[in-house]
Structure formats: C-alpha cells, structure tokens
Amino acid sequence: MTEEIKLESLQKKVALLYFEDGLWDMAIGYILVAFGIGSLIYDYLPRPWDSLFSPLLWLAGFISFLLCKRLVVFPRLGIVKARQSKPKKSLMKILVGITALLVVLTITVVFLTIFDVLTFEGAGFLVPIIFGLIPLSIFSGLALILNYYKLFIHAVLFGIAFFMNEVLRMYNFPAYGDLIQIVCGLIIIALGISSLVKFLKKYPLVDGVNMHD
Numbered sequence: 001m002t003e004e005i006k007l008e009s010l011q012k013k014v015a016l017l018y019f020e021d022g023l024w025d026m027a028i029g030y031i032l033v034a035f036g037i038g039s040l041i042y043d044y045l046p047r048p049w050d051s052l053f054s055p056l057l058w059l060a061g062f063i064s065f066l067l068c069k070r071l072v073v074f075p076r077l078g079i080v081k082a083r084q085s086k087p088k089k090s091l092m093k094i095l096v097g098i099t100a101l102l103v104v105l106t107i108t109v110v111f112l113t114i115f116d117v118l119t120f121e122g123a124g125f126l127v128p129i130i131f132g133l134i135p136l137s138i139f140s141g142l143a144l145i146l147n148y149y150k151l152f153i154h155a156v157l158f159g160i161a162f163f164m165n166e167v168l169r170m171y172n173f174p175a176y177g178d179l180i181q182i183v184c185g186l187i188i189i190a191l192g193i194s195s196l197v198k199f200l201k202k203y204p205l206v207d208g209v210n211m212h213d
Helices: 002-019 023-040 049-077 086-114 126-146 151-170 174-202
Strands: none
Touching (some): 023 174, 049 174
16 A cells, blocks of 8 residues: 555656656647737738648747757656556546547637627627636646646636637737737746756756756
8 A cells, every 4th residue: 555655656756747847838838829929910921821820830839849858858857657547547538538529619619600600799708708718627627637736827827818818809909819818828938938947957967967866
C-alpha cells in the first residue's frame, strides 16, 4: 500500500515536471493570440488567406513549441512518460470525447449562423455565456485530471476572452473583442515565459551536460 502511494506521488511529480518548463502555457496562450490576430486583420486579407492566416500562424507557433521541447527541454530532463492509472485513463477518454463533441458542436453552430440557417435573435447574453463556459469547463476538467492547477487560470482567461468577444460582436465592436482575446493570450504566454525562465535556472546545461539531479 505504501509503495503504491509512493508510486502515485512520483507519477504526479513526473507529470508536473512535464509542464514545469512553461512551453505548454505559451502554446495554449498562442492559440488566443494567433486566432485573435487572424480575426483582427481578416477583412484586410485576400481570399483564401483571410481564412488560412490564423491556422498557419498557429501552426508556425506549434512547430516552434515542438522544436523548443526537443532542443531546450529534453536535453535537460530527457523524455519521461508518467503511467496513468485505469480510472484516470477512463476520465481522460471521457474528457477527450466531451471536448471533441463541444468542438464539433461549436464549429457546426458557427457555420449554421454564417449561412443564416441558425440565428440567435432574442437570445441575448445566452450565446456569449455558452461560448465562455465551453473553455472554462474544458480547462477546469483538464486541471483536475492532470493535477496541473495553473490551467484554472487559463480556463478563466479563455472564458473571459470568448465571452467578451461574443458580447462585443453583439454590439458591433468586433475589433475590441479580438484585442481582448489577444491580451488574454499574451497574459498566458507571459506566465509561460516566467515558468520557462525559472525552469532554465533550475535545470541548467553546463558544456552540454544535464545538471538535473
């Protein structure tokens, strides 16, 4: 029993170590920044770049994230995988399923509203509230499952960004909504940069030798 508790404690430490570098925070925040910028300049871009700009901008950032993991983090810590218990695996599968369903529903609603098949006239603040609750629920669930409680901050910032974006679009101020989205993303990125600086100080490389003890 004691060994199982020690093993579970060790697995939690390994999982948290994987997020300690702050790169995941920066990658998550960059989602808001990339799509906020893309939406802000959407009307100034020719087709099809108006629709492709945001995904391409995000893709460039994600490739940079992978390169940083490979070149900066792995030489210091190695590639470590924490074994998940069966209950956590089941919870993760459920969360992934719910997340996928929410994403599909959100995309479907967006396309239906674009083509005027579905309208929200008279819905008031219901739509912004729903859009705000989606990322709030997803990131809060991930924070609990992964024991990475900084995701609660991301949940709140994503919720604020999505809610305010929809509200300001209702009042014909979409650019301000995009700016709020970018600012929320930059706050998350700043938190990630702070974690990365602490990580580099904690696990330095001296002449290519890993100083992790």
